[in-house]
Amino acid sequence: MEAGKELIGLVKDVPQVLTSIYQDLAQPGVKKVGTALETVLEFSTSILLPVKLLNEKFKLNFEKRLNDYKEKLDTIPEEDICEVNPQIGTPIIDKLSYTTNDEIADLFTSLLTKASSSKTVNLAHPSFIQLIERLSVDEARIIKHLLNKDFIPCISLRAHMKEGNRGFMEILKNGTSLQTELELLFPQNISTYLDNLTSMGVLDISHQLHKMDENIYNNLYEQYEFEKVNESYTKTGAFSKVEKKKSYYQITDFGKSFIKACSFEKIKN
Template structure:
């Protein structure tokens, strides 16, 4: 190891780094941070934190994200803390030095906090870091609507041949009740859902639906006028809204539990 890297590693492992980050070592939660991240400080990108803190923009991002982490674990008794595994801690701390989007940084911080206690460490899977890495800010925001449920309704709008109902033309394949008004790119909704499916968080089912008319009625009422906007022969085809469902996988439910809720919320739910 070069002399420079050796010096940086020593600085990164010292209490002085925590003082630089938090201002006061006696501040509630700082000792917990030191214990939980003890196996991480000095590894990977954390070795460069002293240099990172010299960059104003990076300084703000790192301090803000680590402050959110301190807030989450400050009330955890030290005997309930465990060292964060490097395979989780190293890639997350790297992201915390430059991720500024609130939704994405919350996912990283929540996961890091869960990996910091004996009670919740089992829910913090290393693969979840890569899942977050592959999410856009819009997708992180959209995921909030997948909490506290195992399935969401959607309908497929299509024109079905009257003489052969096994033949149809798809007008719109994925019409949901998901709110998109806060998304930066609402037209990308289908792409976002496809990404969720590719990451193993959901399954877009075409073979089954939720047995609950109340879930589908608003979607169908809102989208029935679609058929008035297209030209088709009413003698040969008729409109149909086929009910389907988006299924949150067991893996997706674990991810949501670990990354979307705070440490305090998860502990309260389990007690």
């Protein structure tokens, strides 16, 4: 019976759902959260969020996400805080309510923070929410790594058959150094990650171009042991040479916008 009364109270007082998370609503940081999310919470909490908040495990997770968001809002001057458009705020609050991975949640809270400031609200596009949903943890790490970058160098290696046979064997396709620059859970899936980011429009490699500066590719030749690979294939007698092809993944303008919107950078004075 008491649980029923608590539920009725939460549903009836939906806009005040923050009171179930924060005891002191007068804190400057909490006031910023309330200002930015006032309308969003009215739309978000109809009945589902208050009901979920009765679950202690759910409440702890949601409180953690709100605190992360609050800390990011603390870097924004109070006069720049604006009310988040429910079109972007409502689905993000919903995702944060059950997102347990910190790195994926960080992308959501960073995007929500961008939507909470009059200086950056133009960066927060609703379509970015669906893109974050399509990311694995490793891909979230790649996204953060690509902030302020323009391209990712890559090489391919092809073993060409002896004269008279125009065929070739593809040894390596679009190999990058990302798996050595980042701590990935599944580095062996790097090709899948890059294909996914390309399908999302974040990356593009359809240009068939390469950078003129050879130094950009030297570390990749060493990483993939080109000299050893070339020797091992040519000494079999079946192949005449191993060809190295240079290219790069271009970070698209759309991709740069997405990465910037989902990355947290403290405002520089």
